[in-house]
Amino acid sequence: MRAAVLTAPGECSVQEVPAPVASAGEVVVDVERVGVCGTDVEFFTGEMAYLHEGHARFPMRLGHEWAGIVRAVGDGVDPAWRGRRVMGDTMLGCGRCRRCERGHQHVCADRQEVGIRGGRPGALAEQLAVPVTSLHELPGNVDPALGALVEPGGNALRAARAAALTPGDRVLILGPGTIGLLTAMFARATGAEVHLMGHTAASLAFARSLGFTAWTERELPDVAFDAVIDATNAAYLPARALDLVEPGGRVVCIGLAGSPSHIDTRTLALKDVTAVGVLSASPGLAATIAAYATGQVDPRPLVAATVGLDRVGAVLAGAPIAGAGPGPKVHIDPRSH
Numbered sequence: 001m002r003a004a005v006l007t008a009p010g011e012c013s014v015q016e017v018p019a020p021v022a023s024a025g026e027v028v029v030d031v032e033r034v035g036v037c038g039t040d041v042e043f044f045t046g047e048m049a050y051l052h053e054g055h056a057r058f059p060m061r062l063g064h065e066w067a068g069i070v071r072a073v074g075d076g077v078d079p080a081w082r083g084r085r086v087m088g089d090t091m092l093g094c095g096r097c098r099r100c101e102r103g104h105q106h107v108c109a110d111r112q113e114v115g116i117r118g119g120r121p122g123a124l125a126e127q128l129a130v131p132v133t134s135l136h137e138l139p140g141n142v143d144p145a146l147g148a149l150v151e152p153g154g155n156a157l158r159a160a161r162a163a164a165l166t167p168g169d170r171v172l173i174l175g176p177g178t179i180g181l182l183t184a185m186f187a188r189a190t191g192a193e194v195h196l197m198g199h200t201a202a203s204l205a206f207a208r209s210l211g212f213t214a215w216t217e218r219e220l221p222d223v224a225f226d227a228v229i230d231a232t233n234a235a236y237l238p239a240r241a242l243d244l245v246e247p248g249g250r251v252v253c254i255g256l257a258g259s260p261s262h263i264d265t266r267t268l269a270l271k272d273v274t275a276v277g278v279l280s281a282s283p284g285l286a287a288t289i290a291a292y293a294t295g296q297v298d299p300r301p302l303v304a305a306t307v308g309l310d311r312v313g314a315v316l317a318g319a320p321i322a323g324a325g326p327g328p329k330v331h332i333d334p335r336s337h
Contacts, residue, residue: 001016001017001018001019001020001126001127002014002015002016002017002125002309002334003015003061003095003121003124003125003126003206003283003309003330004061004062004063004124004125004309004312004313004327005017005019005060005061005068006043006044006058006059006060006061006062007058007059008046008058009092010044010045010310010317011091011144012044012313012316014310014312016285017061017125017128018127019100019126019127020121020127020128020173021072021074021129022072022073022074022075022077022127023074023075024074025074025075025076025077025131025132025133026073026074026077026130026131026132027070027071027072027073027074027077027081027129027130027131027132027135027151028070028071028072028073028088028125028127028128028129028240029066029068029069029070029071029123029128029129030069030070030071030126030127030335031063031066031067031068031123031126031127031128031334031335032066032067032068032069032085032126032144032147032148032330032334032335033066033067033068033144033147033306033332033333033334034063034065034066034122034124034148034327034331034332034334035149035151035286035329035330035331035332036062036063036065036195036316036330036331036332037064037065037132037152037176037178037314038233039116039331040062040115040316041316041318042065042322043056043060043062043116044062044313044316044317045289046129047258048118048175050117050230051072052053052295054117054253054258055117056116056117056118056159057119058121059121060115060119060121060127060240061115061121061122061124062116062124062125062326063114063115063122063123063124063125063128063332064090064113064114064115064116064122064151065125065148065150065151065152066087066088066122066128066147066148066151066179067085067086067087067138067145067146067147067148067150067236067295068085068086068087068123068128068142068144068147068294069083069084069085069086070082070084070086070135071127071228074132075131076214077132077203078132078145079225081132081135082173084137084138085137085138085142085147086135086136086137086138086147087129087135087136087138087147087148087150087151087289088128088133088134088135088136088281088284089106089107089113089114089135089136089282089285090112090113090114090151090280090281091105091111091280091282091283092105092111092112092113092114092120092130092131092134092190093098093105093106093108093110093111094108094110094111095111097110099192102283103283105212105281105282106279106280106282106283107280114128114130114134115181121176123333123334124309124334125334126308126309126334126335128278130144136285136286136289138150138151138289139289139293141293142289142292144170144300145212145300145303145306145331146292146300148331149292149299149302149329150184150281150285150289150292150327151281151285151286152178152179152182152281152297153182153186153200153281153284153288153291153292153297154281154282154283154284154285154287154288155179155182155254155278155280155281156179156182156185156186156231156254156288157182157186157281157284157287157288157291158184158254158278158280158281158283158284159179159186159229159231159252159254159278160183160186160187160190160229161250161284162188162229162250162252162276162278163227163229163250163276163322164227164250164253164274165187165190165191165192165226165227166190166191166192167191167192168191168192168193169190169191169192169193169226169227170192170193170195170223170224170225171187171192171193171194171195171225171226171227171228171229172195172196172220172225172227172228172229172244173187173194173195173196173197173228173229174196174197174228174229174230174232174234174237174240174241174255175196175197175198175205175230175232175233175234175237176196176197176198176203176207176212176328177203177328178215178232178302178328178329179230179254179255179331180196180198180229180231180232181196181206181207181210181212181254181299181302181313181328182299182302183229183231183254183296184210185210185297185298185299186291186297187229188211188212188239188258189296189297191283191293193213194212194213195212195213195214195215195225196212196213196214196215196322197214197215197216197217197220198214198215198216199217199265201240202326203328204216205326206326206327206328209326210301216291217240217255220244220300224246225244225246225249225254226250227245227249227250227251228243228244228245228249228250228251228252229251229252229254230242230251230252230253230255230330231254231255232255232256232257233255233256233257233258234255234257235257235258235259235260235261235262236261237255237261238251238253238261238262238263239261239262239263239264241253242263242264242268242271242273242275243267245271245273246271246305247272247273248271248272248273249273249274249302250272250273250274250275251273251275252274252275252276252277252278253275253277253278253279260277263275266335293303301325301327302327302328302329303325303327303329303330303331304321304324304325304327304328304329304330305321305323305324305325305330305331306330306331306332306333306336307321307330307331307332307336308332308333308334308336308337309332309334309336310337311332315332317332328335
């Protein structure tokens with residue numbers, strides 16, 4: 001089969017690789033759609049921490065935001081899975097440790113992450129093998145584009161829920177990228193008043209086109225924010241979030257900076273603020289699928305373009321795509337030549 005293979009920083013090519021075989025407890029999926037995200041770009045640039053910590057190494061196959069059709073099943077898997085459209089959890093815990101037994105496989109110390117950690121090949125390929133336990137079936141009205149947006153959506157849903165918003169609350173989301181905009185969509189669905197903060201005119205204009213109030217940091221009004229959600233990679237913004245949030249409010253950190261962020265815990269305590277970190281979509285996948293299926297949240301405008309595998313390297317390098325829309329997300333269709 002054809003797969004996009006990252007062999008070194010800045011070096012990505014489409015190669016012919018052996019097609020996966022479903023081991024016991026696994027399925028093979030014909031991949032229909034894959035999202036490219038910031039984590040993939042960090043691997044492409046060589047900056048991803050897992051490369052330096054020994055959790056990942058080249059060559060590797062990226063792709064963890066995906067949807068597809070189950071083609072084959074391994075021993076012990078119900079044959080009824082064949083032909084179903086699915087997406088899958090990125091985080092694959094060991095299944096034996098205390099964390100996994102408590103339903104926290106996404107923070108298992110020995111976890112694999114599809115297309116990211118532990119040598120588990122990703123979905124930027126024509127086919128993908130994953131454990132059946134990681135699958136979530138997609139309803140008929142959740143198409144491949146929506147299916148590939150479930151994984152980032154699950155992260156965003158968890159961030160919005162961590163803010164504990166109620167109708168009439170005012171929330172500020174730092175960063176109008178994919179995760180920030182998805183979080184804004186889930187926050188709006190709670191009845192909250194949603195504001196976003198960014199720094200490029202294009203990203204702010206796109207946020208406004210989706211019906212959100214968007215500001216630069218300099219323009220930010222002096223109003224009370226009941227929650228502030230940091231969905232950026234800027235190391236200084238968690239401290240800024242703590243300054244901006246109302247006493248008794250919540251700060252949610254879902255973005256990851258390349259260097260340590262520092263906050264003053266005296267401010268955290270004196271303002272009686274709850275701070276929450278979010279890693280992984282795992283606990284939010286089912287609810288995200290339901291939100292998409294009912295139309296409560298429609299993230300499809302975020303997809304700027306869908307291209308074939310041959311364009312993966314260019315997408316990772318940030319090359320412009322002819323005819324692309326204004327959204328922040330690029331999808332790959334591995335079936336397209």
